[in-house]
Amino acid sequence: MDRKYFGTNGIRGIVGDLITPLFISKMSSAMASMLKNKGTVVIGADPRLSSPSIKNNVISSFLASGLEVIDLGVVPTPLVQFAVKHLHVNMGVVVTASHNTPQFNGLKIIDDDGIEIDIRKQLKVEEIFEKEQFTYVPWNENGSVTSMDLKQEYIDQIIQLVNTDSIQKKKMSVVVDSGNGAGSVITPELLRQLGVRVITVNGNLDGRFPGRGSEPTPDKLSEMSKITLQSNCDFSVAHDGDADRAIFGDEKGTIFFGDKSIVLFEKWFMSNHENKQFVTPVSSSSAVVDIADEMGGKVIWTPVGCIFVSRKMIANNILLGGEENGGLFYGLHQSVRDGAMAAALMANILAETNKTFSDLVLELPKYFQKKNKLPCPNVLKKRVMDQIVTTIPETVELIDMDGVKLIYDEGWILIRPSGTEPIFRIFVEAKTEKKTNEIMTKGMRLVQDAIRKLS
Numbered sequence: 001m002d003r004k005y006f007g008t009n010g011i012r013g014i015v016g017d018l019i020t021p022l023f024i025s026k027m028s029s030a031m032a033s034m035l036k037n038k039g040t041v042v043i044g045a046d047p048r049l050s051s052p053s054i055k056n057n058v059i060s061s062f063l064a065s066g067l068e069v070i071d072l073g074v075v076p077t078p079l080v081q082f083a084v085k086h087l088h089v090n091m092g093v094v095v096t097a098s099h100n101t102p103q104f105n106g107l108k109i110i111d112d113d114g115i116e117i118d119i120r121k122q123l124k125v126e127e128i129f130e131k132e133q134f135t136y137v138p139w140n141e142n143g144s145v146t147s148m149d150l151k152q153e154y155i156d157q158i159i160q161l162v163n164t165d166s167i168q169k170k171k172m173s174v175v176v177d178s179g180n181g182a183g184s185v186i187t188p189e190l191l192r193q194l195g196v197r198v199i200t201v202n203g204n205l206d207g208r209f210p211g212r213g214s215e216p217t218p219d220k221l222s223e224m225s226k227i228t229l230q231s232n233c234d235f236s237v238a239h240d241g242d243a244d245r246a247i248f249g250d251e252k253g254t255i256f257f258g259d260k261s262i263v264l265f266e267k268w269f270m271s272n273h274e275n276k277q278f279v280t281p282v283s284s285s286s287a288v289v290d291i292a293d294e295m296g297g298k299v300i301w302t303p304v305g306c307i308f309v310s311r312k313m314i315a316n317n318i319l320l321g322g323e324e325n326g327g328l329f330y331g332l333h334q335s336v337r338d339g340a341m342a343a344a345l346m347a348n349i350l351a352e353t354n355k356t357f358s359d360l361v362l363e364l365p366k367y368f369q370k371k372n373k374l375p376c377p378n379v380l381k382k383r384v385m386d387q388i389v390t391t392i393p394e395t396v397e398l399i400d401m402d403g404v405k406l407i408y409d410e411g412w413i414l415i416r417p418s419g420t421e422p423i424f425r426i427f428v429e430a431k432t433e434k435k436t437n438e439i440m441t442k443g444m445r446l447v448q449d450a451i452r453k454l455s
């Protein structure tokens, strides 16, 4: 059965369109009914202008359903996930639309293990919602709401996991661009407590995200780069609206997408830990495999989506995961992506290796990447995928856990149907630009031939 409201990361929509007071009230009541109207829930929100009214609506529905609520205020998503485990509560809710534009909002639902609820539970909530099978408690059994500030507890847990002495000795300077999002209340304070000189950009909470928007794409981070250079900083870090992701820049102001930083984390981790396993989605660069081979470690692939990475880490006792969008999962802290943890760990790596950020990147394996898309009606997507699989010779390694990934000697191609648009997305990576173009041409033809045959 397909999900109707839950996407890759919770429920998201435009306020006033999908996200109405009635929708939020019914969805919150469905969540409470899933908990059988018992237990305690923590709730936090990003700074969007619509977040207070949505949060109060969720709280009100929970209280009427008999749940106890702890309000954590405006905080990053990973802090709510930390709070679920720290306080041993039954569920967490984050009112956020992550990196989406200001008119969006949504709900991320956190299970009692600190990870977003799995698809089975998402379907259960949707079923209760659709059938309106909510139950409310009698007037004299309503829950109560309390406020709690867990920022320092969260910061303390991160600080305990890094080498504070070497970070302090290094006397680093770092630019933090939290994009007016929830990261503004954590990352600058965390780094300062580690003895780092911090310069903030877009560091005040503002739900209109007036600085550079809430998505930290490299083209939006020129201000951060400029200040890094002007102020002689060691590196820079930018978050999305709910600060579960971190995008880094080096001391020269060059911004790198997550495919570089996760490999830096992987390399550092595998040279310092016995457990040399790394979980990452099939769309990640082969550089992760090269590093694992070099360090005697192992890469474990998942479908694209942070919940798959988190759940794989828990199931297989793996301590590190990464996504090319800037998601770092550090299991010693928590098995979810956490932007503040990533920032502290990067400071730790620079301090321990005593190298510049740009030198560390230069040491990484080099690859060329290309992305493309092809239109395809939604109804044909599944058959096109099946058709492609039948045409691939057995000598080519094939991974089909999410789309089709074909691995050749000198590169790979990933063909994925978009979950939201009538298109196929095609990613190619190879050692040379020429080879990248060759594989892309071959892959485009493969998809076009399959579509033509089936149309």
Ligand code: MG
Pocket: 098, 099, 240, 241, 242, 243, 244, 245
């Ligand atoms: Mg996010």
